[in-house]
Amino acid sequence: MNLTLLILIPLLTAVLILLAKGLQQIRVIGLAGAVAQLGLAGWLLKSFLAARGAGNNATYLFESNQIWFKALNINYHIGIDGIALAMILLTSVIVVAGILVSWSMEKLSKEYFFLLVLLSMGAYGFFISLDLFTLFFFLEVAVIPKFLLIGIWGSGDKTKSAMKLALMLMAGSALVMVGLFGVYYNTHTFDIVQITQQGIPAGVQKFFFPFAFLGFGVFAALFPFHTWVPDGHASAPTAASMFLAGISMKLGGYGCLRIAALMPDAAHTYSWIIILLATIAIIYGAFATMMQTDLKYINAYSSISHCGFVILGIGMLNKTSMNGAVIQMVSHGLMTALFFAAIGMIYSRTHTRMVAQLGGLLKAMPFISTVFVIAGLCSLGLPGFSGFVAEMTVFMGSWQNPDGAYRLATILSGASIVVTAVYILRATGRAIMGPISAEYALLSDATWNEKLAAILLIAGILVIGLAPFLINHLIMPSTDAIILQMGKVNILK
Amino acid sequence: MNYNILIQLRQELALTVLIFLLLFIKLGKDRSNESILNFVNAALLVNLVAGFCCQETGALFNGMFNTNTLIVFEKGLLNLAALIISMQSYAWLKHNKNVIEFYLLTLTSLLGMFFMISSGNLLMFYLGLEMSTIPLAAAANFDLTKRKSSEAAMKLILSSAFSSAILLLGISFLYGTTGTLTFSILTAHINGNPLQLFAFILLIAGFAFKISAAPFHLWTADVYEGSPVAVTSFLSVISKAAVLFTLVNILYKVFTPIANTWYWVLIVLAAATILIGNLFAIRQDNFKRFLAFSSIAQVGFILIGISGSSQAGTASLIYFVLIYIFSNLAAFGVVSVVSALTGKENISDFKGFYKTNPMLSWVLTIALFSLAGVPPTAGFFGKLFLMLAGAAKGNYGIIIFAALNMVISFYYYLRVVKAIFMDEHATPIEKIAVPAVSKLAMYICVLGVILTGLASVVYDYIQSISFGL
Numbered sequence: 001m002n003l004t005l006l007i008l009i010p011l012l013t014a015v016l017i018l019l020a021k022g023l024q025q026i027r028v029i030g031l032a033g034a035v036a037q038l039g040l041a042g043w044l045l046k047s048f049l050a051a052r053g054a055g056n057n058a059t060y061l062f063e064s065n066q067i068w069f070k071a072l073n074i075n076y077h078i079g080i081d082g083i084a085l086a087m088i089l090l091t092s093v094i095v096v097a098g099i100l101v102s103w104s105m106e107k108l109s110k111e112y113f114f115l116l117v118l119l120s121m122g123a124y125g126f127f128i129s130l131d132l133f134t135l136f137f138f139l140e141v142a143v144i145p146k147f148l149l150i151g152i153w154g155s156g157d158k159t160k161s162a163m164k165l166a167l168m169l170m171a172g173s174a175l176v177m178v179g180l181f182g183v184y185y186n187t188h189t190f191d192i193v194q195i196t197q198q199g200i201p202a203g204v205q206k207f208f209f210p211f212a213f214l215g216f217g218v219f220a221a222l223f224p225f226h227t228w229v230p231d232g233h234a235s236a237p238t239a240a241s242m243f244l245a246g247i248s249m250k251l252g253g254y255g256c257l258r259i260a261a262l263m264p265d266a267a268h269t270y271s272w273i274i275i276l277l278a279t280i281a282i283i284y285g286a287f288a289t290m291m292q293t294d295l296k297y298i299n300a301y302s303s304i305s306h307c308g309f310v311i312l313g314i315g316m317l318n319k320t321s322m323n324g325a326v327i328q329m330v331s332h333g334l335m336t337a338l339f340f341a342a343i344g345m346i347y348s349r350t351h352t353r354m355v356a357q358l359g360g361l362l363k364a365m366p367f368i369s370t371v372f373v374i375a376g377l378c379s380l381g382l383p384g385f386s387g388f389v390a391e392m393t394v395f396m397g398s399w400q401n402p403d404g405a406y407r408l409a410t411i412l413s414g415a416s417i418v419v420t421a422v423y424i425l426r427a428t429g430r431a432i433m434g435p436i437s438a439e440y441a442l443l444s445d446a447t448w449n450e451k452l453a454a455i456l457l458i459a460g461i462l463v464i465g466l467a468p469f470l471i472n473h474l475i476m477p478s479t480d481a482i483i484l485q486m487g488k489v490n491i492l493k
Numbered sequence: 494m495n496y497n498i499l500i501q502l503r504q505e506l507a508l509t510v511l512i513f514l515l516l517f518i519k520l521g522k523d524r525s526n527e528s529i530l531n532f533v534n535a536a537l538l539v540n541l542v543a544g545f546c547c548q549e550t551g552a553l554f555n556g557m558f559n560t561n562t563l564i565v566f567e568k569g570l571l572n573l574a575a576l577i578i579s580m581q582s583y584a585w586l587k588h589n590k591n592v593i594e595f596y597l598l599t600l601t602s603l604l605g606m607f608f609m610i611s612s613g614n615l616l617m618f619y620l621g622l623e624m625s626t627i628p629l630a631a632a633a634n635f636d637l638t639k640r641k642s643s644e645a646a647m648k649l650i651l652s653s654a655f656s657s658a659i660l661l662l663g664i665s666f667l668y669g670t671t672g673t674l675t676f677s678i679l680t681a682h683i684n685g686n687p688l689q690l691f692a693f694i695l696l697i698a699g700f701a702f703k704i705s706a707a708p709f710h711l712w713t714a715d716v717y718e719g720s721p722v723a724v725t726s727f728l729s730v731i732s733k734a735a736v737l738f739t740l741v742n743i744l745y746k747v748f749t750p751i752a753n754t755w756y757w758v759l760i761v762l763a764a765a766t767i768l769i770g771n772l773f774a775i776r777q778d779n780f781k782r783f784l785a786f787s788s789i790a791q792v793g794f795i796l797i798g799i800s801g802s803s804q805a806g807t808a809s810l811i812y813f814v815l816i817y818i819f820s821n822l823a824a825f826g827v828v829s830v831v832s833a834l835t836g837k838e839n840i841s842d843f844k845g846f847y848k849t850n851p852m853l854s855w856v857l858t859i860a861l862f863s864l865a866g867v868p869p870t871a872g873f874f875g876k877l878f879l880m881l882a883g884a885a886k887g888n889y890g891i892i893i894f895a896a897l898n899m900v901i902s903f904y905y906y907l908r909v910v911k912a913i914f915m916d917e918h919a920t921p922i923e924k925i926a927v928p929a930v931s932k933l934a935m936y937i938c939v940l941g942v943i944l945t946g947l948a949s950v951v952y953d954y955i956q957s958i959s960f961g962l
Contacts, residue, residue, distance in 0.1 A: 068950045071805070071956040072881065140868045147907065152917040159915045161905060168901045174896035177877070181884050181892055211893075 001444040003062050003078045003128045006044075006088065006362070009037050010121035011186070014114050023109045027099070034096040037120075041092040043476075048085055052477070060130060061483050073189055077131040081276055082324075082478035083326050086471060087127045088255055090333045093113030093460050095120045098239035101341050102454035105153070112153060116239060120144040123247045124450065126255065132180045135258075138253060139176065139219075143169050146248065149240040150232060159427040161235035162472035162480070166449050168228040172218025176333045180214025183262070190314075195262055202265045209266030209479070219252025222311055223267040224282035226304045238344025239290065241296065245303050246337035250468060253310040253329045255484075260314055264486035267317060274418040279409045281308035286419035295343045295353040297426055299336060302379060305416060306387075307333045316406065317486065321397025322479040327471055328394055331378070331386035331464055338457040342368055342397040346431070349443045355427050358438025365445040369432045371454045376424040378461050379419055386464035391417065393468075501551055501560045504544045505611075506569045508604045511536050512597060519593040528593050533596055534579055541572040556613040556675055561959045566606050567738045567811065574601055574731045574818045580934035581826040582723035585833035587928070594625030596634060598628040599727055606735035610742075615664045615674040618739065619641060622660070622703070625735065626653045631722040645719025647726075649705070649820075652712040654752070656702030663695030677746050684752045693748060697758055698716045700888035703736040706762045706796065707769040709749065710789050714773070717785035727783050727789045728824035734814045737792075740801050741807055745962050752802055752962060759800040760891055767894070769794030771901045778839050780828045784821070785846050787864060790902055791813055791817060805882040812945075812955050813875040819941035820863035820872055825934050827857040830927050837922055842908055844918035850925055854913050856935045865906040866899055871946030 013033025020026045047389065051061050060079035068076045098116060105112050120141030128134035143166060151162035179192070186204045187195050218225040229249075233241050260267040267274075292298045292312030306328070313325025328387075345368045346361065347353050362369040378385035381392075398410040446454065463473050499506065517525065524946060550561040579596075586592045605624025612618035634646030646691065657705070668674055670689050671682035683689060707711040717725045748755055770790030777783040798809040828854070832838050847854040863872030876899070884892045927935075946952050 067949075070953055071808070072878065072952075074949075137868045137873070140873065144862060144867055146938060147910075148914060150913060159911055162915070163911065166907055167904055170899045171897075173902050177880075178889070178893050178896050181881065182889060184881070185884055185887065297549070 003064065003080065004041060006037070006124040006128055007121055009033055010041065010124060012193040014117045014121070016459060017114045019111060019115060020110070020415075022056065023106060026109050026113050027103055027105075030099045030117060031096070034120075034374060035100045036093070036273070037124075038092040038096050041089050041207055043328060044080075045085060045089060048080070048082075049474070058277045059478070061364045063130070063470045065130075068109055073413065075191060075274040077191055077193070078128040079130045079136070079193075079491050080123070080128055081259070083254070084127045086330050086475050088124065090250065090460075091120060091123050091127070091247050093456060094242055094337045097337060097341060097453035098242045098246075099456050100449045100456075101344055102237070102239040103447075104448040105239075107153060112149070112237075115149050116144040116243065117358065117439055119149070119243055120247070122374065124252060126251050127362060130192045134190075134197075135192075135255070136173070136176060136180055139255070140173050142248060143173065145234075146232075146240065146244060149243075149357070150236045153235070153237040153240070154235040157231070158235045161231035163226040165232035168218055168225065170378075172215045172225065172252075172334055173343050175211045175215030175218070177215075177371040179210075179215060179259070180210045182208030182211070192258065192262065195214060197391055199262055203477055205266035206269060207219060209259065209263045209270060211264075213256055213270070216252045217277075218253030218258055219345060220249055220311060221252070221281070221304045221307045223277050223284060223304070223308070226281060226285070229304055230297055232298040233303065233305050233340070234294060234296040236345075238340060241340040241344070242337040242406045248332040249303065250329050250333055253307065253314070253325065256311060257314050257325065260317070261482045261486060267486070271315050275312060275406060275409050278308045278312035279413055280310065281305065282416045283419075286423075287424045290419060292423075294356060295346070295427065295431070297345065298339070298355070298423060299339045301405055302420065302423070303332070303336055306336070306379070307308075308412065312409070313397060316398040316401055317483070318400055319479055319483045320400060321394055322391030323443065323472065323476060324390060324395070324397050324474045326465065326469070327386070329388035330471065331390040331461070334457050334460040334464075335378040335385075336377055336398055338371060338454060338461065339379065341450070341453055341457065342372040342375055345446055346372070350440055355430045357438075358431040359434045361440065362430075362432045363436045364440050364443045367451060367454075368445045371458070372432060373428055373460055374461070376428050378465070380421045380424045384462075384465050386461045389464055389468040448455075482490060497549070497551065499552060500547050500549045500802050501521055501553055502558070504522070504540075504572070505604060505607050507540045507543060508600055508607065509897055512604070514598050515600070517694075519597075521910065526587050526589070529592055530579075530586055530930075532577065537572065537576040537579055540752050541569065543548070544569050545546075553614060554896070555604060556616045556677060556680045558608070559613045560611055560952070561647045563737045563960065564611055566869075566955070566958060567610055567734075570815055571603060571606060571731050571813070573733060574734070574822065575599070575727075575915070577818070577822045577826075577934050577938060578723055578726050581726070581822065581829050582833075583928045583930045584830055585721065585723060589865055591635070595632065597722070598632040599724075602626070602628040602632070603731065606731065606741040610738050612736055612739070613676050613760055615667070615676075615679075616744075617789065618768060619657075619661065619664060619957055622736075623657060625732065625874070627773050627946065629732060632724045632727070633716060635721050635724060639719070641720075642721065643717035645716045648719075649716045652690075652702065656699045656709070659695050659702070663920075665690045666692035666695065669739070676743070680749055681746050683748060685751045690751070690754065691750065693755070694758075696743075697755070697762075700736060700740050701762060703788050703793050704740070706792055707765040707789065707948065710766070710769065713789060714777075714782045714785045717781045718779055722781065722825060722829035725784075726822055726829070729784065729825070730818055730821050733788070733792065734818070736794060736853050737799075737810060737814065741810055744799065745807070749962060750908045756800055756802065756886070758886065761794050763796035763800065763860030764891060764894055765793075766790065766796065767898045771898050771905070772901070773906045777905075778841055780838050780840055780843075783840060783909070784824060784828070785901070788900070789822065790863065792893060793898075794876055794879050797883035797891060799884045800881035800891075801880060802962040803885055803897055804959050805878070805885065805954065807959035807961065808952065808956040809875070809878040811881055811959065812952050815951070815955075816863065816871040816875040816942070816945050819938045819945060820860045820870070823860035823935060823938035823942060824864065825857055826931060826938060827860070830925060830931055831922060835922055840912055842917040842922060843909065844916075845921035846913045849921050853925065853927065856939055858910050858913065859942055861906045861909055865903050867903075869877050869947060870942050871944070874946035874952070
């Protein structure tokens with residue numbers, strides 16, 4: 001199984017898109033590429049589980065290590081564990097959905113689909129990297145498409161939002177870069193596997209952990225670096241919002257997780273700061289959402305709150321909470337992509353995203369409204385949907401931490417769910433229920449492509465929500481390994 | 494007869510022959526500009542390729558002139574840049590009466606740089622430096638009808654003369670304290686006594702003038718703005734690269750005993766240069782001024798790489814210069830074509846540029862991303878390797894500083910991208926018919942920007958021929 005295919009397929013798709021003529025060809029190529037990638041991810045899952053079933057307990061499977069820059073000891077080292085695979089599956093689902101909802105994009109369609117595919121390529125490369133240099137490379141590859149997607153195809157104050165997002169993410173990656181350099185100069189390698197084996201001196205960890213962790217934290221909308229999220233998401237075109245919240249913010253969460261695993265001493269030392277920031281993000285995000293009147297802003301701010309759970313789970317540093325963090329990443333990715341898709345569908349028909357101006361949409365567009373309600377219910381953590389499983393796992397994990405302050409953080413974060421329920425139910429009630437105004441009564445329901453995209457995402461949400469053991473089965477060995485490794489280093493010191 | 498001298502001097506001799514050929518063409522009957530340009534471009538291509546054949550290491554004239562694989566490669570880079578600039582200036586030179594003079598001046602300057610890079614003696618170095626500067630000042634005045642052009646030439650010649658004087662003073666002090674001007678003997682006599690340190694500071698100041706490191710950068714923006722685009726790109730790429738190659742040679746090979754001193758000098762210069770370049774670049778509207786300040790900031794990053802004083806330091810410098818040639822010349826190429834055919838040189842004129850000129854827009858965008866250091870372009874690798882080399886001494890402060898400055902630089906590069914793709918303009922620049930030669934040059938640059946980074950063979954090769962402290 002060659003993981004490089006995960007990069008090559010998007011690359012090929014992107015090149016073909018450049019050569020294609022006409023909207024029809026472009027979107028068919030884009031969809032074909034995305035579906036092929038989804039198929040590949042599915043096949044990857046099958047062979048991964050088969051290999052695990054056959055007793056292959058190596059931390060990373062399908063490893064391949066090729067020298068890239070020999071003199072600098074930089075290698076193209078790739079491989080996946082259960083966490084990375086979960087992220088790859090998430091990405092491939094969202095890419096297919098994102099391309100489907102962009103089906104009728106007519107403005108500069110070639111460039112649009114090209115950038116979408118390029119963005120996804122960066123994400124895939126990021127998730128399969130086992131070398132920090134490659135990881136960083138792909139992290140930055142994904143930044144520029146975001147800038148252009150928002151700036152060219154966005155709405156509202158798009159150039160300002162695009163600039164803000166690009167600069168903040170660039171600042172995040174500059175921090176990451178400093179952290180990685182520090183690691184490199186004290187271990188003489190960028191290789192994650194090697195670094196894990198040989199360990200990093202505790203002093204180095206303490207100095208460079210904040211850079212790397214906060215750097216990734218910017219991507220994951222960690223308070224106080226979350227300010228790019230609302231404007232960026234609100235201004236972006238639908239598919240770009242889905243990619244941003246569904247994939248791009250996960251790059252940050254995944255990076256934070258890897259950094260915590262690489263520098264366990266520092267992670268333990270700074271764990272209280274991480275938890276503090278995460279708790280603030282959760283509560284602040286939830287309350288800020290209450291004040292929003294624009295659907296996209298509602299979802300963007302709630303993303304800050306939800307991504308706070310990811311960081312909280314990582315910061316608690318135990319098996320269950322780590323598991324919860326990963327599930328929350330996948331769950332939030334699917335849910336928020338679904339939410340943005342629904343908002344995009346509504347906006348393309350009503351030309352407004354203001355909750356107050358909407359109403360009674362269920363009567364005119366039952367399918368879209370149902371999708372909206374499902375996304376909302378998942379967001380507020382209704383059992384049966386993925387949001388419940390994810391948040392529940394995070395809470396269970398963080399409650400295991402007996403320290404009083406940690407308990408308090410858990411309780412406060414748990415309480416935020418009430419706030420979530422308030423804003424979700426209010427928005428749903430206003431926009432979906434109630435009497436419909438005459439101008440919206442004749443609007444059409446979802447088209448086939450929109451339906452397909454929504455069904456795909458809902459399927460993902462339901463699979464996690466109804467059969468959480470499936471994803472647990474996939475990621476648990478990997479999170480166990482990480483926690484075990486972190487503990488080992490701790491005992492050694 | 495000893496052919497060795499011919500082989501070791503082949504790159505210089507080739508240029509000399511070309512210069513004389515051009516002189517004869519000038520004296521002969523009138524030829525069309527197209528044929529002259531085609532001939533020169535072909536000759537420069539031959540010159541570039543021929544330079545790489547028959548590698549020979551050795552020294553001539555009692556060690557005045559050195560050559561080895563690295564030096565040949567460095568000269569090859571300059572030849573490449575000269576070729577690309579010549580191809581990109583096609584549209585501008587096609588209607589210029591004095592096309593031959595342009596080449597006479599720039600090629601003579603290039604020849605001077607070759608001698609400077611090869612120099613093994615401070616006198617030879619000074620000779621090469623002067624030979625490279627004076628023709629450039631004349632070339633800066635090439636737009637005879639524009640006042641700004643002659644102003645630029647005046648500024649260039651005055652500031653160059655000033656910096657040369659400082660340099661000479663430093664050289665004389667050095668001679669006074671050591672009694673020699675030959676690099677290999679000098680090293681043994683350098684012991685860091687106050688007069689030597691003073692001489693060193695004067696020398697560094699002279700170098701800083703030439704590479705426009707802050708606080709010696711003040712001439713840069715005005716000269717770049719006033720000169721014709723071709724001369725500006727020549728100044729910002731070739732002339733800088735040549736002085737940087739020489740600087741690293743002198744620092745690593747001559748001032749070895751006081752490495753700790755110059756390390757801090759470089760760090761301070763680098764920090765100031767990056768910051769000032771970045772801050773001034775933010776507010777520029779004229780494209781050439783913008784690129785001038787951006788190139789100042791780039792030099793700051795290069796100085797960080799040099800400060801690493803290792804083999805990786807030299808390698809990352811040369812690697813970055815190669816990438817810088819591709820990315821900066823791609824940007825200048827677009828500006829050059831646009832300026833030659835429409836006369837517009839401001840960033841605000843480029844609003845809505847993508848609607849009318851998608852190809853040029855992409856070339857410019859890719860070039861700017863490479864200058865900003867965004868993957869997958871080569872600029873990402875170049876900047877990262879410079880910083881990796883610079884961090885080798887454990888000075889993480891400068892790395893943090895540089896990383897933050899990369900974000901600032903990102904802002905102003907994105908500002909241009911924003912103008913091209915996102916802003917509206919009532920009358921955007923109309924569709925431009927790019928001459929085939931210039932188009933080819935742009936494609937070469939873009940290809941270089943993409944491949945130089947991803948294909949690690951380039952870096953590996955450069956590293957294998959580099960030297961450390």
